[in-house]
Amino acid sequence: MANLFSKWREGLQRTSQAAFGRLASLLGATEITEDTWEVLEALLIQADVGIETTHALLRALRQRVRERGMTRASDLYQALREELLQRLPQPPPLTFSTHPAVILIVGVNGSGKTTTIAKLGWRFQQEGRRVLFGAADTFRAAAVDQLQVWGERLGIPVIAGAPNSDPGAVAYNAVQAGLARGVDVILIDTAGRLHTRYNLMEELKKVYRVTGKALPGAPHAVWLVMDATTGQNALSQARAFKEAVNVDGIILTKLDTSARGGMAFAIWDTLRLPILFAGLGEKMEDLQPFDPQAFVEGIFAR
Numbered sequence: 001m002a003n004l005f006s007k008w009r010e011g012l013q014r015t016s017q018a019a020f021g022r023l024a025s026l027l028g029a030t031e032i033t034e035d036t037w038e039v040l041e042a043l044l045i046q047a048d049v050g051i052e053t054t055h056a057l058l059r060a061l062r063q064r065v066r067e068r069g070m071t072r073a074s075d076l077y078q079a080l081r082e083e084l085l086q087r088l089p090q091p092p093p094l095t096f097s098t099h100p101a102v103i104l105i106v107g108v109n110g111s112g113k114t115t116t117i118a119k120l121g122w123r124f125q126q127e128g129r130r131v132l133f134g135a136a137d138t139f140r141a142a143a144v145d146q147l148q149v150w151g152e153r154l155g156i157p158v159i160a161g162a163p164n165s166d167p168g169a170v171a172y173n174a175v176q177a178g179l180a181r182g183v184d185v186i187l188i189d190t191a192g193r194l195h196t197r198y199n200l201m202e203e204l205k206k207v208y209r210v211t212g213k214a215l216p217g218a219p220h221a222v223w224l225v226m227d228a229t230t231g232q233n234a235l236s237q238a239r240a241f242k243e244a245v246n247v248d249g250i251i252l253t254k255l256d257t258s259a260r261g262g263m264a265f266a267i268w269d270t271l272r273l274p275i276l277f278a279g280l281g282e283k284m285e286d287l288q289p290f291d292p293q294a295f296v297e298g299i300f301a302r
């Protein structure tokens with residue numbers, strides 16, 4: 001457990017150093033003044049909590065200060081931690097109640113879809129599940145190769161098509177293959193090129209429908225991968241995905257290379273989607289089930 005907390009602390013170091021971890025010294029032991037609120041506001045916005053979420057947080061904190069008669073800036077520190085924790089939903093448990101469970105992984109190019117699929121595959125294998133990958137990002141040959149390399153390394157079968165083949169057909173074949181082999185989880189990689197957003201979303205909808213034809217009820221989950229280094233920009237992209245397919249949750253990657261971890265709070269506020277996993281590094285075990293407590297602990301670490 002101590003080990004797990006240190007992983008979160010390490011992974012969130014940039015965000016803590018750039019923002020939350022500096023709070024205690026910034027706030028000091030002085031009285032709460034208008035300056036205190038300005039310091040807080042600047043810091044939250046810098047951490048990419050987002051303007052609206054920042055203002056909602058400040059309103060809630062001001063109310064606490066009034067209600068509890070807090071006078072010292074240092075009291076705000078603990079109050080902010082509590083407020084932030086309240087704004088991160090506990091992710092729902094993964095049930096895998098269907099066999100196989102078909103999970104579509106969506107997100108823009110470079111967000112971390114393919115490597116996240118590898119990490120999820122590894123994790124589910126560790127839990128004793130049989131996994132299969134579908135390489136439905138057929139637009140880029142390199143994307144298929146990348147998934148195949150991971151499949152070989154992990155001993156996970158990969159269903160792929162010819163370059164530029166129909167992603168729907170690949171998804172269909174992947175579900176059929178998974179059924180035939182009796183696997184527990186099918187993870188389907190998808191394309192994420194942004195410059196043709198309309199076509200991309202139409203293609204995703206098709207992949208979504210086609211997996212349902214291969215197995216009624218599928219996909220059982222759609223997970224949207226978001227890159228924590230892109231900050232608030234990623235939120236408008238996320239809305240487009242949410243409108244196109246029925247997204248169940250977020251995987252927030254690259255927290256280790258980002259100082260914008262505050263984005264986690266804006267995700268819930270603006271998208272109303274829980275964060276299911278967090279990418280805290282490049283290693284397989286660095287993709288961790290999202291833990292609100294460990295997250296808040298990590299961003300406040302000094």
Ligand SMILES: Nc1nc2c(ncn2[C@@H]2O[C@H](COP(=O)(O)OP(=O)(O)O)[C@@H](O)[C@H]2O)c(=O)[nH]1
Nearest residue numbers: 109110111112113114115253254279280281282
């Ligand atoms: N440091 C770090 N790098 C990551 C993380 N997740 C993905 N990456 C890197 O991000 C880059 C793009 O990932 P990729 O899976 O190819 O993105 P895709 O285009 O969405 O499939 C790769 O270099 C990954 O190693 C993470 O949590 N931490």
Ligand SMILES: [Mg+2]
Nearest residue numbers: 113114137143
């Ligand atoms: Mg990819």
